[in-house]
Amino acid sequence: MTDCVQVYTATASREAAVVLGKTATEARLAAGVQVVGPVVSLFWHLGEFGEGEEWQVIFKTTTARYPDLEAHLLEHHPWQNPEITAVPFVSGSAAYLDWIARTVAK
Incomplete structure (x- = not known):
């Protein structure tokens, strides 16, 4: 098991999805x-x-x-009760997992 997770949500439009993704990534809440x-x-x-x-x-x-x-997602999502789920990475390449951790580190 690693310290990394994939977090899922959904929106009604491509535009709303891109805004959520962009704002979270710019805030370094997500590496990608x-x-x-x-x-x-x-x-x-x-x-x-x-x-x-x-x-x-x-x-x-x-x-x-x-x-x-x-x-962040709860504040900026257009839906009142959106799906927000996290699934742990069981494993992954060391370089990729390190990139995620370095990118989102406070």
Whole structure:
């Protein structure tokens, strides 16, 4: 297990996804971000089944920086209750993991 995580969220538009990714990366809350989409999303919301297109945003950061990234996403996300999840890196190349850690270090 490493100290690095991928953090996921999604937005309704490419533009909103890029803004979240750019602001988090500029603030060094993430070493890098990928915007993927559109993706088909199937979900329950307010008791109703829904389907739509979303843009997935994937942030690379450390567990130490996760709370700051989460706070940033909650403050700047266009949705009231967005998905924000973190998945740990089980392993990775030492140089890549070091780059993430150095880039987001306070």
